[in-house]
C-alpha cells in the first residue's frame with residue numbers, strides 16, 4: 001500500500017490533491033497545526049477511500065521538532081511527500097517589524113529546508129532505495145520580488161533555489177529521490193480569501209490536478225495553471241529600471 | 249466569486265465572507281446569509297446591505313455507510329460531487345433538481361424538487377439531520393431533536409441560520425444508466441394527458457414545451473420519461489459510450505444578450521423538430537437525462553449584463569389545463585418566448601418543511617431575458633392568473649413577487665417568522681415582507 005505524507009494537510013491545495021489520491025486507497029500521514037481541522041480532513045479522506053489516515057498536529061516552523069516528526073513518519077517507505085504549508089503573512093507589518101518578516105521567512109523557507117534535510121538524511125541513513133517523490137509548493141511570487149509581497153516572495157525564491165540545487169545534487173547521490181517544484185499562480189484558497197478574484201484565478205482542484213500529474217510524470221518544475229509560465233516569463237523580462245516603477 | 253445570482257444580478261453593498269471551516273464562528277457583521285453555488289435565479293441567495301457567507305470551503309465528506317446509504321457531508325458539497333462519489337457504489341440521489349451544480353445546503357434551504365416529485369416528494373424528505381450555526385450557537389436538528397428548527401430550516405431560504413453539515417438518505421440505483429422515452433405531443437391537452445398517464449409506470453417525468461407555438465399548437469412539446477435500469481442491465485463499464493463530460497464554459501458575462509426573441513424562436517423550433525419521430529426510446533447516462541443544461545458551463549452568461557428572469561409557478565391539479573393555457577397565451581400575446589420551458593407534475597407534500605413550494609398539480613418554468621418594465625408587466629398579469637387559480641411562485645426563481653402575493657400563497661410564513669435567526673436576512677425576505 002502506498003504511503004503519502006502531506007505537510008500542511010489542511011491547505012486547500014493539499015486537500016484537493018489528497019482527494020485525488022484517496023481514490024487509490026493509500027495510507028496518509030497528515031501534518032498541520034490545528035487538531036480540529038486535521039480531524040475534518042482525515043474524516044474526509046477516509047470517507048473518500050483512504051485505507052488509513054494518521055495525523056500529527058504540530059507547528060512546523062519549530063525546527064527542533066523536525067527530527068522527531070520525520071522519525072514518526074519513516075516507519076514505512078513513503079511514495080510521495082507533499083510540502084504544502086505556508087503563510088502569506090502581512091507584508092506591511094513585516095516592513096515595520098523584522099520579527100514578523102523573520103517568522104514569514106522561517107515558515108515559508110527555513111523550516112521547509114530543515115524538513116527536507118531531515119528527510120533526506122534519514123533516507124540516507126536507512127539506505128532507502130524505493131522510489132520516492134518530494135513535491136514542494138513554491139510560488140510564482142518567488143520568480144521576481146514585488147513591493148506588494150516581497151517577504152513571502154523572497155522566501156519562495158529561496159525555496160525554489162534550494163529545490164533546484166537539491167535536485168541537481170540528488171540526481172547522482174540518490175537517483176531514486178525525485179524533487180518536483182510546484183509554482184502556482186493565484187488560487188482561491190483560505191490564504192487568499194480576502195482578495196478580489198478575477199479571470200486568472202484558479203480553483204484548488206485545478207492546481208491539484210496539475211500537481212498529481214507533475215508527480216506522476218516526474219516533472220522537475222511545473223507552473224500551474226500552465227499560462228503562469230508565460231506571464232512570469234514576461235514579468236522577468238521587464239527591465240528593472242521600468243519594473244521598479246510598477247505597482248504589481 | 250462575487251456571490252451574484254444565477255440571473256446575473258449582484259446587489260449593491262453586499263460584502264462577501266467565506267466560512268473557511270465548519271468549526272469557525274459566524275462573522276460579527278449583520279445581517280448574514282449563507283451563499284451556496286448561486287444557482288437560485290432571483291434574490292433568495294442575495295443579501296443587499298449585508299454579508300454573504302460563501303460555503304465553498306465547506307466541501308468535506310464526513311461519513312458514508314455503504315450498507316444503509318446514509319451520507320453525511322458539509323453543506324458546501326455539490327450534488328455533482330455527491331453523485332461522483334455514490335454512483336459507482338450503486339447509490340443515487342433520492343431527489344435532484346435540473347442542475348448538479350447545487351450545494352447540499354442550497355438544496356435543503358429551497359427544499360428542491362426533481363422530475364420524480366410524484367413519487368419521491370422534495371429533497372427535505374430525505375434529510376435525516378443537520379447542524380445549524382445560529383448567532384446564539386450551534387445545534388443539531390432532526391425529526392427528534394430541535395424539531396421546530398428542523399422543519400423551519402428545510403425550505404427556510406437560509407433565514408434560520410447556516411447549515412454546516414447535513415445527513416441524507418440516498419436511494420439504491422445499481423446502474424448509472426436509465427431507460428428513457430421521448431414522445432412528441434401536439435398540444436397542451438396531449439402534453440398534460442401524457443404526463444399524467446406516465447406517473448404510475450415512470451419514476452421520472454418532465455415535458456419541455458415549445459414556447460414559440462401559437463394557437464392550437466400552444467403547449468406542444470416533448471415529454472421525457474425514464475426509469476433507472478435494473479441491476480442485471482447495469483453495465484457501468486460502458487459509461488463512456490453514453491457520456492463524455494462537456495468541456496465548454498462561457499468565460500465571461502456578455503455585454504449584450506445572445507438570447508433575444510428572434511433567436512429564442514429559432515431555438516425552440518429547432519428543439520421541437522430535432523426529434524423527427526413521434527416516439528424515441530433510448531438508453532442514457534444520468535448526466536444528459538437529468539442535467540441537459542449543465543452541458544455548457546455558466547450558460548447564464550449568454551444572457552448578458554442585463555441578466556434574465558425565470559418565472560416558475562405551481563398550479564393546482566383541478567384547473568391546471570385551463571390555467572396553463574392562459575399563462576402560455578399571455579406570454580405569446582406579450583411577444584415573449586422562453587428558450588427553455590418545462591412542465592413537471594407535482595405530487596403530494598411529503599417533506600417536513602414548514603415553507604415549501606411544491607403542492608399537488610403542475611409546475612411550469614420559463615426563462616426570459618430581462619426586458620425591464622415590459623417583462624414585469626407580463627409577470628404581473630401572470631401573477632393574477634396564478635393567484636386566482638390558487639397557485640404560488642417558487643422563491644428559488646423569484647425576483648418580483650409582491651408582499652401581498654407572498655402572504656397569500658405562503659400562509660405558513662406567519663409561523664415561519666418565529667424561527668428566523670435575528671442576525672440573518674436576505675434581499676428576498678426584505679422584499680416580500682416590505683411594509684408588513
Ligand SMILES: Cc1cc2nc3c(=O)[nH]c(=O)nc-3n(C[C@H](O)[C@H](O)[C@H](O)COP(=O)(O)OP(=O)(O)OC[C@H]3O[C@@H](n4cnc5c(N)ncnc54)[C@H](O)[C@@H]3O)c2cc1C
Nearest residue numbers: 284285286287288345346351353354357360361405406411
Ligand atoms: C439550470 C437550473 C435548473 C434548476 N432546476 C431545478 C429543479 O428542477 N428543481 C428545483 O427545485 N430547483 C431547480 N433549480 C434551482 C436550484 O436547485 C435552487 O435554486 C438551489 O437552491 C440552488 O442551490 P445553491 O447551492 O446554488 O444555493 P444558492 O442559490 O446559493 O442559495 C439558495 C438558498 O439557500 C440558502 N443556503 C445556501 N447554503 C446554505 C447553508 N449552508 N445553510 C443555510 N442556507 C443555505 C441561501 O441562503 C439561499 O436562500 C435549478 C437551477 C438551475 C440553475
Ligand SMILES: NC(=O)c1ccc[n+]([C@@H]2O[C@H](COP(=O)([O-])OP(=O)(O)OC[C@H]3O[C@@H](n4cnc5c(N)ncnc54)[C@H](OP(=O)(O)O)[C@@H]3O)[C@@H](O)[C@H]2O)c1
Nearest residue numbers: 008010011012013033059060061085086139186187189191
Ligand atoms: N493560494 C494561492 O494563491 C497560492 C499561490 C501560490 C502558492 N501558494 C502556496 O501553496 C501552498 C498551499 O497554500 P493554500 O493556498 O492551500 O493555503 P491554505 O489553505 O491557507 O493552507 C496553508 C496551510 O498551512 C498551514 N500552516 C501554516 N503555517 C504552518 C506551520 N507553521 N505549521 C503547520 N502548518 C502551517 C496552515 O494552517 P493555518 O490555517 O493554521 O495557518 C494551513 O492549513 C502554500 O505553500 C502557499 O504558499 C498558494
